[in-house]
Amino acid sequence: MMNRQELLQLIERNARVxxxxxxxxxxxxxxxxxxxxxxxxxxxxxxxxxxxxxxxKTERESVTAMIEIRITPQRNKGFDQIARQLFRYPQVxxxxxxSGGFDLMLIIEDSTLREVASFIAEKVAPIDGVISTSTHxxxxxxxxxxxxxxxxxxxxxxxxxx
Amino acid sequence: xxLSFDKKISEVVQSIPPSAIRRFFDLANEMRGExxxxxxxxxxxxxxxxxxxxxxxxxxxxxxxYSPNQGYIETRSAIAQYMKRRFHLTYDPVSEILVSVGGSExxxxxxxxxxxxxDEVIIVEPCFVSYxxxxxxxxxxxxxxxxxxxxxxxxxxxxxxxxISKKTKYLILGYPCNPTGxxxxxxxxxxIVRVIERHPxxxxxxxxxxxxxxxxxxxxxxxxxFPSMRDRTxxxxxxxKSFAMTGWRIGYATGPSQLIQAMxxxxxxxxxxxxxxxxxxxxxxxLHGDKEVKExxxxxxxxxxxxxxxxxxxxxxxxxxxxxxxxxPSVHECDMTSEEFCERxxxxxxxxxxxxxxxxxxxxxxxRISYASSMENIREAMKRIKxxxxxxxxx
Numbered sequence: 001m002m003n004r005q006e007l008l009q010l011i012e013r014n015a016r017v018x019x020x021x022x023x024x025x026x027x028x029x030x031x032x033x034x035x036x037x038x039x040x041x042x043x044x045x046x047x048x049x050x051x052x053x054x055x056x057k058t059e060r061e062s063v064t065a066m067i068e069i070r071i072t073p074q075r076n077k078g079f080d081q082i083a084r085q086l087f088r089y090p091q092v093x094x095x096x097x098x099s100g101g102f103d104l105m106l107i108i109e110d111s112t113l114r115e116v117a118s119f120i121a122e123k124v125a126p127i128d129g130v131i132s133t134s135t136h137x138x139x140x141x142x143x144x145x146x147x148x149x150x151x152x153x154x155x156x157x158x159x160x161x162x
Numbered sequence: 163x164x165l166s167f168d169k170k171i172s173e174v175v176q177s178i179p180p181s182a183i184r185r186f187f188d189l190a191n192e193m194r195g196e197x198x199x200x201x202x203x204x205x206x207x208x209x210x211x212x213x214x215x216x217x218x219x220x221x222x223x224x225x226x227x228y229s230p231n232q233g234y235i236e237t238r239s240a241i242a243q244y245m246k247r248r249f250h251l252t253y254d255p256v257s258e259i260l261v262s263v264g265g266s267e268x269x270x271x272x273x274x275x276x277x278x279x280x281d282e283v284i285i286v287e288p289c290f291v292s293y294x295x296x297x298x299x300x301x302x303x304x305x306x307x308x309x310x311x312x313x314x315x316x317x318x319x320x321x322x323x324x325x326i327s328k329k330t331k332y333l334i335l336g337y338p339c340n341p342t343g344x345x346x347x348x349x350x351x352x353x354i355v356r357v358i359e360r361h362p363x364x365x366x367x368x369x370x371x372x373x374x375x376x377x378x379x380x381x382x383x384x385x386x387x388f389p390s391m392r393d394r395t396x397x398x399x400x401x402x403k404s405f406a407m408t409g410w411r412i413g414y415a416t417g418p419s420q421l422i423q424a425m426x427x428x429x430x431x432x433x434x435x436x437x438x439x440x441x442x443x444x445x446x447x448x449l450h451g452d453k454e455v456k457e458x459x460x461x462x463x464x465x466x467x468x469x470x471x472x473x474x475x476x477x478x479x480x481x482x483x484x485x486x487x488x489x490x491p492s493v494h495e496c497d498m499t500s501e502e503f504c505e506r507x508x509x510x511x512x513x514x515x516x517x518x519x520x521x522x523x524x525x526x527x528x529x530r531i532s533y534a535s536s537m538e539n540i541r542e543a544m545k546r547i548k549x550x551x552x553x554x555x556x557x
Contacts, residue, residue, distance in 0.1 A: 025468055026464065155206060157199075157202050157204060158202065159190045159197070159201065159514055160186075160199070160201045160202065160514065161201070161202045161204050162290070162520060
C-alpha cells in the first residue's frame, strides 16, 4: 500500500526529486509512484510545483503586505463572494478566512508600497460589505514555507566517528 | 635523555591495542573537507529545538550546579515515563535509574561495578569499539562471539551456550547494532533467553542506544521485557542517537537497584554527576520528543532504502539492515581487505567509510556505511561507490 502522506510530505519539501528516487525512498516501485502523483494532481491535491525564492537577494523590487479585512457577510453567500472578488487579483498571493477580530487575511505582493496602497484604496475598501482594513508591511522574512532564509547548513562533525 | 614512560603506564592500558584502523583514521582526517563522509556514527540532525530551548531555559534560570549523583529526580522520573511509554518497561526512578555521561560512561560503570580480575565477559562482534576496552580496563577477560552475514549478524543461541563458562560475569548485547545495522526480534531474543535462563548467575548488559531506530515490521523489543530477564539485565540507553544529542553527553542505565547502586558508587567518585543543562534538556526530550524522533526515524528509513538500493546496484552484497543507521556490506567480491577498499575509495573517489575490522576481527571483509548524512551526500556517495566497484572489477 502506497503511503500517500509520506509521498506528499517528501515532495512538499523537495518537489524536484524524480519519481524513480522517490520510489526507492519510500520502498515502492517507480510506476506506482508516478501513477500516484498523477492521481494526486487529478484530485487537485497537488496544485502545482513551485520554487521558494528569496527575492530580497535579487534585483527585483517587491513589497509584501498582510491586510486584515473586516466584512459584513452577505446573505446566502457568507464571506465567499467577497473573498473570490479579492483573490482574483494576481497580486493577492494568499487569501484566508480567519477567526478572531477580523474576517479575511490577504497577502499581497507588489513592486512598490504605492501600488499596494492604491490597491487597498481603490479595490478593497470600496467593496460593499467591507467595513475596515488594516495593513501591515513585511520588513524582513526570516522563515517562509518552513524554510529559514539566509542560513547555510554546514556539517562540522568529525570525519570518522566509530 | 628524555624520560621514558613505557614502564610507568599501567599494563592494562598498554595492553589495549590502538584502533585497528588507525592509519585509515589519520588519512581520513587529513582529507577532511574534501570528502563526503559516510563514516560518522552520530546523527547529522541538530538536537530538536524544543530540547535545545529547554537547555537554554535552564541556563537562563541559573541552573548551573551539581545535581545529585544519580541525576535529578525529575530527570529520572521523565526517563522512567519514557521507558514505560516506549518500551513497556517499569523502573523505579529512586533506585533503579542512573543518569550517566552518555551511554559510554554507563558501559564503563557496569564493567567496573561487576568485574573481578579474571571474570569473563561475552562480547558479540562486530560491535561498538568500547565494549572490549571497558572490560579490559576493568581487568576482565573478553570472550568474543563472532556473528556472520548469513545469520544477518544476529547472536545464535548455540554460540552463546558455547561461550558461557563458570567465569562468565555478563553478556553484552548491542542490538540494534553498530556497525552491522542488525536487530534481534522478539523470537530471536526468546531463543537467547532460553539459554540465559539455564545460567542463573549470568547478567545481561543490553546496550539499547539505537532502540528508537528500527525500521522493519518488527518493533524494537528489549530483552528486559522478558519476565525472567528483567531482574538480571542492565539497560544502557541514552539520548545521543535517538534525539541527536551526542554533544550533550547524556545517557542512563536502568536495572535492579543493587546493580544500579553499585554503578552509582563508581559514578559518584569519578564523575560526580552528569551535566546539569543536559539533564534539564532531556526532561523535555523524554516527555515531549516522540514526534521529532519519529520524523528523524522516517528520514533515516528513507536513506536506508536509498543506501541499500545503491549497494545492490553497485554489486556489493549486503543484508538489508533493520536498525541503527548503518549498512554493513561485504567487499569480498572486490578481492581487497576492508582497509584497502576504504583507503582506495577515499583516495580515488573521495568517499569516507569505515573498514569493518575496526569493530572486531570478524568485521574483516566488510565496511560500515553510515546513513546519518544528508540524502544529497548519500546519493552522490553511492554513485561514486558504484563507479569505484566498476573500476576495480575492470582492473
